[in-house]
Amino acid sequence: MHLSLKPSSQWTACVALLSGLTCLIAPTAAVKYENFKTCDQTGFCKRNRAYADHAGQVGASFESPYRIEPDSLSWEQGQLRGTILKTIDAAGETVRLPITISFLESGSARVVVDEEKRQKGEIELRHDSMARKERYNEVESLVIIGGLSLSLTAKEERDVGKTTVKYGPNGKFAAIVKFSPFSIDFARDGATQVKLNDRGLLNMEHWRPKIEKAEPEQKEGEELPAEVQTGEDESTWWDETFGGNTDSKPRGPESIALDITFPGYDHVYGIPEHAGPLSLKQTRGGSGNHADPYRLYNADVFEYIMDSPMTLYGSIPFMQAHKKDSTVGVFWLNAAETWIDIIKEKEAHNPLSLGLGSKMDTKTHWFSESGLLDVFIFLGPTPKDITKAYGELTGFSQLPQEFSITYHQCRWNYNTDEDVKDVDRKMTKYQIPYDVIWLDIEYTDDKKYFTWDPLTFPDPIGMLKQLDESERKLVAIIDPHIKKKDGYHIVDELTKKDLAVHNKEGNAYEGWCWPGSSYWVDCFNPAAIEWWKTLFQYTAFKGSAENVFIWNDMNEPSVFNGPETTMPKDNLHHGNWEHRDVHNINGMTFHNATYQALLSRKKGELRRPFILTRSYYAGSQRLGAMWTGDNQASWDHLAASFPMILNNGIAGYPFAGADVGGFFGNPEKDLLTRWYQAGAFYPFYRGHAHIDTRRREPYLAGEPYTGIITRALRLRYALLPTWYTAFHQASVDGTPIIRPHYFEYPSDEQGFAVDDQFFVGSTGLLAHPVVTEGAESVEMYLPDDELYFDYFDYTLYSGKGKHTISAPLDKIPLLMQGGHIFPRKDRPRRSSGLMRFDPYTLVIVLGKVGMAKGELYVDDGDSFEYEQGAYIHRTFEFSNNVLESKNIATKGKLTDKFLKTMKDVAVERIILVGIPASWTGKSTLKGGVEIECHAAEGPTAAWATVKKPGVKVVEDWRIDFNSLSHVRDEI
């Protein structure tokens, strides 16, 4: 169903169709479905689904036409090479597909299949196209930054009809490559975990010349005969039209597809970006399922709908499959348009299993429009193993500027430099902390980036100076479309140097975006990056300074008059690769160019860039933050934000957030308030609003809202050391910053689909922000029998399962799990910069066994000096009634220098929650430190505070609480 009807008929159509209520809202606030393709409207998607349907109908007698030529196989140092033959006709003619299977030192495996004819350029392009003939083979060079060393211990054992490779840690992984038909089973400890081409859906559309057919004669009143020669739908092989745009497809059909089955796994996660639950749904119809595959084709889909497999702004073709105590993963390294079908079926070898405890097979089917078949297989067995192995390949999340993980105040637009200064003053006046104010497109002179509107922003430097007085920053938007305007020096240089994306004729491609007619900088071109770098130098970008950072929007790219609001697929990038081949990494290359530019703004200045991107791919996590694009001020969009951020996190890109308050529309005050509370748990925390919305800076809400919002913001600032420690951890091992249950409790089946609550780093903080209207409480799920304490009032909860937590508007459901220690900074300040040398508070949350552990990571929050040891990394451990701080940092060249700057920073308070009943009253510990204990009261646990323990954060120290067990009420 498409709502491409005129407004008047839309109403009647809606009533006649589904639910009148949805339709009432639809005309004003819904995605424009008709702008985006369904699978059925996408040639290669339809063809591969039809192939799967055919295989399913034929059943057991269906045989995949792909087989490995055994004589072609060779094994060398962890790599198996050979040729797959694809039989293409009844006479047995075949097409040669070179295959390389690599077994990596890390324990990951990689399967790459190419096509010999295209590889050798032995094909003809149509329409005199200038495009490259090969299948796109450069995605690896942009995405993979390490982890490709081949295993020296992997061993191959050839057999009749198959070969087996043992690899991985202690040789416990195995790949069983069957020759005819070709398939690979991946096993761990003898049990199969991942199967490739088990269903025979491998499909590589080989090159073929177009056979021009004579137009069939059509007699009056007679239907045209259907074309059935090959049984294949050829209607979109040679060109494809959608929404008035025709894609010329000079290389003909070239899609690749493969089925990947996870036997015994009933949950799959990842493949962002989609609005929907963390645990992905089935996609081939049926009650509660999607009807279309999950689509990955980065697009500007505003006012997107909930619970949909529709594509959004970014894509990461990385999936984790999970069952009790086992996680595996696949990474589909392809930058072209991709769709993924998911079905779940009762385990094949156990068809009689029914009801509870019966296991599912999750069967996935991946197809991309062009490029190589290139897939990585990770065998776990834990979620942490998977994210780590994936991060070794694509990079871990950037260790960000510390300010960038606090609160950002944005709207489209702050209208003048005076407006910015006024907001800044008011935030100070109302004592609302924030670090960054943002400028959307209106600050520019006529949408020409790197310029300022002379009437509205006459004094950017004066504005930046005021912000700097509170160590606050500015983020300015810079987009990839460059206004085509005589006398605009940027566009002059772009065209003179020929650095724009080309159309299929090889000239600069022209399209429409915010500035009107525009060109797009082609960041696949190294020369374009070099040029882009010159534009950001303080001397070139006049009115910018050290406290200016950047926002890259519209980089899918969004082209208002292009097919599906983006570029034509037959556009050409550097090296004459078609846009078709690289579309999904386009956004990342622009983000990367800006990253390189911020690194080189000034000679001798090396600071971590902060750049927000809307479009992204695998690897974008190295470059900065993302947000979920143009959401709406509605409760369902608030609710959807957590599953989306969680999925992004487990796909290796945890620095994620959603627009607080909702971009479109005016949130009611309770929604705005709940959104600020929720946002305090987004790794990226930014309030943003559309130009047509009413102003909604936190101080405008009025009481009690402003006060409640301010407390949510202060909570984020107080926990900044904890958040920063979690960001550090993500930057070294890829663990998500907010973590879903299955990630922390891989054995707890009840938690596998939970996505409305999550843990913050490894702190044991378990949050369940309220995302429903009028809620006074939430049901919180506890995954174990540990003790949990309310963060704010120490109410004790325990017992695996659901607990009702009261949550009036001023309350965020947030629990502390026993057994953890986390750091805070409790003094309210204007910005994080002003907190740098503030003393710490340590919260010790005692668990059932009276032990607790935690970590703190600190560095200058700005430079790369941490790479030379300029950081603090400590563990805190409480056991046997002794609290100890231990150094776990590795000393480097700049360690001493950094520690000197931090030498006076103290721990000003220690809070112990869940203390033994024997600890009571006020007393003095060994060394003269005073402690005040509070007995348990009703549901509230016993707790204690130590004020001024007299210890420094840079030092090793221990505080002995043992005297408390026998000394009572000394005072």
Ligand SMILES: *[C@@H]1O[C@H](CO)[C@@H](O)[C@H](O)[C@H]1NC(C)=O
């Ligand atoms: C980023 O830019 C660097 C420097 O020009 C280049 O080497 C690298 O390939 C680029 N990466 C991406 C993802 O564009």
